[in-house]
Structure formats: structure tokens, C-alpha cells
Amino acid sequence: MLEQSLLAILEEIKPKDETAMEEARKHWLNIAKPLFSLGKLENAVIDMAGMKGTCDYRIDKRGLLIFCADNGVVEEGVTQTGQEVTAIVADNFTKNATSVCHMANIAKANVIPIDIGMVVDVESITKKDLKVSYGTKNMTKEAAMTREEAVRAILIGIDSVKRCKEAGYDILATGEMGIGNTTTSSAIASLLLEKPVELVTGKGAGLTGEGFERKIQAIKKAIDLNKPDVSDPIEVLAKVGGLDIAGLVGVFLGGARYHIPVVIDGFICAVAALIASRINPVAREYMMPSHVSKEPAGQMLLKALELEPYITCDMCLGEGTGAVAVLPLLDMGLAVYRQMSTFADINIDNYEVFDE
Numbered sequence: 557m558l559e560q561s562l563l564a565i566l567e568e569i570k571p572k573d574e575t576a577m578e579e580a581r582k583h584w585l586n587i588a589k590p591l592f593s594l595g596k597l598e599n600a601v602i603d604m605a606g607m608k609g610t611c612d613y614r615i616d617k618r619g620l621l622i623f624c625a626d627n628g629v630v631e632e633g634v635t636q637t638g639q640e641v642t643a644i645v646a647d648n649f650t651k652n653a654t655s656v657c658h659m660a661n662i663a664k665a666n667v668i669p670i671d672i673g674m675v676v677d678v679e680s681i682t683k684k685d686l687k688v689s690y691g692t693k694n695m696t697k698e699a700a701m702t703r704e705e706a707v708r709a710i711l712i713g714i715d716s717v718k719r720c721k722e723a724g725y726d727i728l729a730t731g732e733m734g735i736g737n738t739t740t741s742s743a744i745a746s747l748l749l750e751k752p753v754e755l756v757t758g759k760g761a762g763l764t765g766e767g768f769e770r771k772i773q774a775i776k777k778a779i780d781l782n783k784p785d786v787s788d789p790i791e792v793l794a795k796v797g798g799l800d801i802a803g804l805v806g807v808f809l810g811g812a813r814y815h816i817p818v819v820i821d822g823f824i825c826a827v828a829a830l831i832a833s834r835i836n837p838v839a840r841e842y843m844m845p846s847h848v849s850k851e852p853a854g855q856m857l858l859k860a861l862e863l864e865p866y867i868t869c870d871m872c873l874g875e876g877t878g879a880v881a882v883l884p885l886l887d888m889g890l891a892v893y894r895q896m897s898t899f900a901d902i903n904i905d906n907y908e909v910f911d912e
Contacts, residue, residue, distance in 0.1 A: 558707045565714060569812045572606030572841045579611035586898040591907045596866055597889030600844065604727075604886075607817045607842050615726040615817075615890060618665045618883060620656065620876045621716055622649060623803035624681070625673030626691035627736035628700065629778065634739045634771040636762050639691070642735050643678050645875075646671060649733070650680040656731060656875035663883040665729060667876075670716060672709055673799030674734075686712055688799050692740075695778040699795045700740065706794035706802050713806020714813065721814040729819040729846075729883065730807055730828070731876020732800040738851065741827040743775045743796040745853045747786050748830055749860060753779070756853035758823075758872075789834040797831075804828035805835070812839040821879040822849035822872060826857035833861060844886075847871055847878035 580602040585591065592598060605611045624646040626639045648654045649669040652661070660667050671682040675691040688709045692700040701709075720728060738760035745756040753775045759768050775796075782795035793802055805828045811818035820829050820843055833840040840861060848854045848865040850872040858865060866882045899906045 558704055558711060562707055562711060565813055566809065566836045569836055569838050571838055573609040574606065576609050576611050577602050577606040580605035583611060584893065585909070586900070586906065587892065587896045588899050588902055588904070589896065591909060594889055594892060596864065597885060600886055601889050601893045603844065604817050607815055609815060615886060617725050618727045618729065619720050619725045620660055620665045620667050620729040620731055620880055621807055622667065622669045622731035622733055622876055623672050623800040624669055624733045625799035626675040626734055627740055627798050628692045628694035629696060629739050629774055630736040631694050632696055632770060632774040633767065634774050635735050635760065636767070637735055639675050639735050642674050642733055643676050645733050646674060647678050647680050654875060655873055656877045656880060659877055660880045663880040665880050665883060670803065672712060672803045688712070692798055695782065695796050696774050699782055700797055701794050701799065703790060703794045706790055706797070709799045709802030710806040710809065713803040714810035717807055717810025717814050717816060721816055725816065727817045727819065728807065728811065729876050729879035730804055730821050730825040731879060732804060732824050732874060734798060734800045737798050737800055737824050739771055739775060740796060740798040740801060741824045742853065743778055744792055744801070744827050744831065745857060746775065747779065747784060747792050748834065749853065749856055751856065756856065758851040789831045793831055801828045805832045808832035808843055809836060809839050812836065812842040817844050818842060819844045819846050819879040819882060821846060821876045822874060823851035823854050823857070824874060826854065826861070830857055830860055846882040
């Protein structure tokens with residue numbers, strides 16, 4: 557039943573509006589500045605016009621959806637800290653006391669944490685109807701979650717976008733919090749990118765050489781044990797993924813369904829974006845990159861998504877820090893697009909576009 561609901565939503569996803577994009581392109585050509593001189597920012601404005609179905613839009617109300625969940629694989633000693641950190645940081649999101657909170661204040665983005673699968677309830681954010689389970693299973697011993705749990709988490713992500721749409725949000729950024737989620741993300745990346753585990757795995761929040769080797773071996777063991785079918789992205793997600801990733805998959809699909817641009821954060825969010833694009837390729841049209849993660853697979857994932865980052869800062873913090881960092885840049889591009897004089901306004905001839 558849940559999967560049928562997901563399939564019905566996927567059928568409602570439509571490509572970007574090409575007419576709105578063409579109108580936005582023409583407007584850029586009339587703005588009194590050297591042609592194409594804002595580069596990727598001009599393309600971003602055009603892309604958002606297509607997503608929204610109009611060349612006249614704003615991105616005044618923005619939210620950061622942060623999915624919080626725990627991962628059973630931490631039993632294998634693949635992290636520097638314990639699972640208790642997930643709950644502490646998640647609670648701090650509600651107290652404006654994390655790295656991304658301070659960055660979101662500058663970017664004027666509302667931080668919206670969601671407990672989709674932490675091992676404990678946190679009074680400030682836990683809502684029973686949004687919580688799929690109390691963490692995932694240890695993927696080195698069994699599947700991380702059932703297929704039904706994965707689909708339910710995806711649907712929660714989609715519904716989160718729907719609620720944001722109804723609340724008037726113009727653009728959404730993505731973030732996550734969950735000790736052990738670079739391990740699950742590396743497992744998914746290895747499978748979907750068809751790359752060796754060693755090539756796509758990093759030290760996450762910091763591991764010794766010995767810990768790093770445990771992480772690699774845990775991922776290999778999980779893949780060998782569960783043998784996910786790489787042609788079925790939901791199966792890959794269920795067997796070696798996490799609930800935070802699953803919720804984010806839903807956000808990317810929901811962005812496409814409800815015509816809201818969704819900004820990809822770093823490594824973990826990019827993994828979720830890739831899964832979403834494998835579930836429905838049209839969903840990629842509603843994704844916006846932010847930065848390229850310092851994690852080994854960061855650039856590989858963006859290449860697979862056919863997206864180029866707006867910024868390169870060697871960031872790998874997570875929480876949505878890269879996604880909110882790019883919002884002021886988008887503001888600047890849109891300000892020029894909406895407010896700059898046209899050539900006609902100042903009585904000079906337009907620049908001409910010459911073929912190279």
C-alpha cells in the first residue's frame with residue numbers, strides 16, 4: 557500500500573517549465589550588464605524559473621529540512637563518537653546552538669529538524685507520526701531496514717515538502733544529523749556509482765587509521781551479506797542505507813512533485829539526491845547543487861547527477877551548512893535579475909550575442 561502511494565506521487569512529477577525558462581533567458585539578455593557575466597548564478601535563476609513555472613518569482617521564505625536518525629552499524633566501531641551525539645545535536649537545532657543554525661541566521665533560513673529515526677525521543681523535536689523506528693539495524697548483520705520502512709521514510713520526506721509548500725516556502729535546503737551516516741552513505745555510493753568501497757569512503761567526522769579500516773571492512777561486509785540489487789534504488793537504500801537518507805530522498809522527490817527548488821548539501825544529501833534521481837530521473841531537474849563535499853565521493857556524486865557546485869570550500873560538516881551557504885549567492889543573482897535596469901531603461905543598445 558505504501559509503495560503504491562509512492563508510485564502515484566512519482567507519476568505526478570513533471571519536467572521543468574521550458575517556457576518560463578526561455579522567458580528568464582530573454583530577460584537576462586535585456587539586463588544592462590555584460591552578457592552571461594554572472595555565470596552559474598544566471599543559470600540558477602533560469603533553472604528556478606523552470607521549477608516554479610514562472611519567470612517572475614521570489615525566494616524570500618526558505619527552510620532547511622534536517623533529518624535526524626541513528627544507524628545500527630555504529631556497533632562496528634566505525635565512528636569516533638557514540639549515538640548519544642545525534643540526540644544532543646538534534647536538540648541543539650531547536651536552541652539555535654549548532655553550526656548550521658548560526659549560518660542559517662545569516663542566510664535567513666528557518667531550521668526545521670525532523671526526528672525520523674533517532675534511538676531516543678527528544679522532546680523538542682520528536683513527533684511520533686514522523687518517526688519510522690528507533691534507529692536502523694546493524695547492516696553488517698542484517699538489512700538496515702525493511703523495504704516498507706524505507707518507503708515510509710521517503711513518504712515522510714515528500715510530505716514534509718508538501719507541508720512547506722502549504723506554509724509558503726519558496727526554496728528548501730537539505731541537511732542531516734546521524735552518527736554513522738557517512739558509513740551508510742559510502743555503502744550506497746559504492747553500489748550506485750559502481751566504485752570500490754575504498755575509493756568512495758572517507759574518515760567522516762574523524763577516525764584513526766585503524767578505525768578507518770574497520771569502516772571499510774564493515775561496508776564491504778554489509779554489501780556482501782545483503783547483496784542489494786543495484787537496479788532497485790529502494791532496495792539499496794533499505795539494505796545498507798539510513799532513515800535520514802530515506803527522508804532526504806523524499807525531499808528531493810517532493811521538490812519535483814511540488815515545484816520547489818531543493819538545494820543539495822554535501823556527501824550524504826548528494827547520495828540521497830542520486831537515489832531520488834534513480835527512482836525518478838525527472839526529479840533531478842528540481843535539484844540545485846551547493847558545494848562539493850571534501851569527502852572522497854563528493855565530486856563523483858555531483859558528476860553522476862550532472863550538476864556543478866556553486867561554491868568550493870572544502871567543507872564536510874553536514875547539517876546543511878553547505879546548502880545554506882549558497883542561499884545568499886542565489887539571493888544576489890535573483891536581485892540583479894529582478895532589480896537591475898534594462899538596456900531600454902537607460903537608453904543604450906543591447907549587447908549582441910555572437911556565435912563562437
